[in-house]
Amino acid sequence: MITTQAAAPDTLPGMPPVEDPNxxxxxxxxxxxxxxxxxxxxxxxxxxxxxxxxxxTHPNVPGLVFARLHKSGLIEVAGYAKSGRRERRGGATTLWRGTRRSREAGEVR
Structure with a gap:
């Protein structure tokens, strides 16, 4: 019986994985x-x-970074506004601010 090992996306069998481009x-x-x-x-x-x-390399990456930092408690939603980015065509964007903890520390870790 022949078995094959599945390669990770964007790699060849026996090759190390490619570093995440993001x-x-x-x-x-x-x-x-x-x-x-x-x-x-x-x-x-x-x-x-x-x-x-x-x-x-993907338009969802910024949102994932914001979500991770929000979940960790370092930033919080401050409101919403109309995006000024042309690509967003006036769509809503989230306004953020550092949490009290991050502001008191003067630096978010």
Whole structure:
């Protein structure tokens, strides 16, 4: 009987997995959100994109970064606004702010 080992997506059998192409963008966006959260001001994904060079390989990546930091208790929803990004065509965007804990620390960890 011949058995085959399933390869991870974007790899060949016997080859190491390819690094996640979003790992740099995700790390940079996380750092940018931490910086913005410590200010106490509201911010949105446009503010984060202004601080992070390049774009993620998938449009859902920014939302996943925000969701992770929200779930960890470092940012909270401050409201909603009309997006100024052309690609969003005036759709709603979430406004965020650092939680009290992140503002008191002066830096989100």
């Amino acid at each position: 790992s740099y963008w995700t790390a940079a966006a996380t750092a940018a959100i931490r910086q913005l959260a410590a200010t106490g001001r509201t911010f949105d994904s446009t503010d984060v994109r202004a601080l992070v060079p390049g774009d993620p």
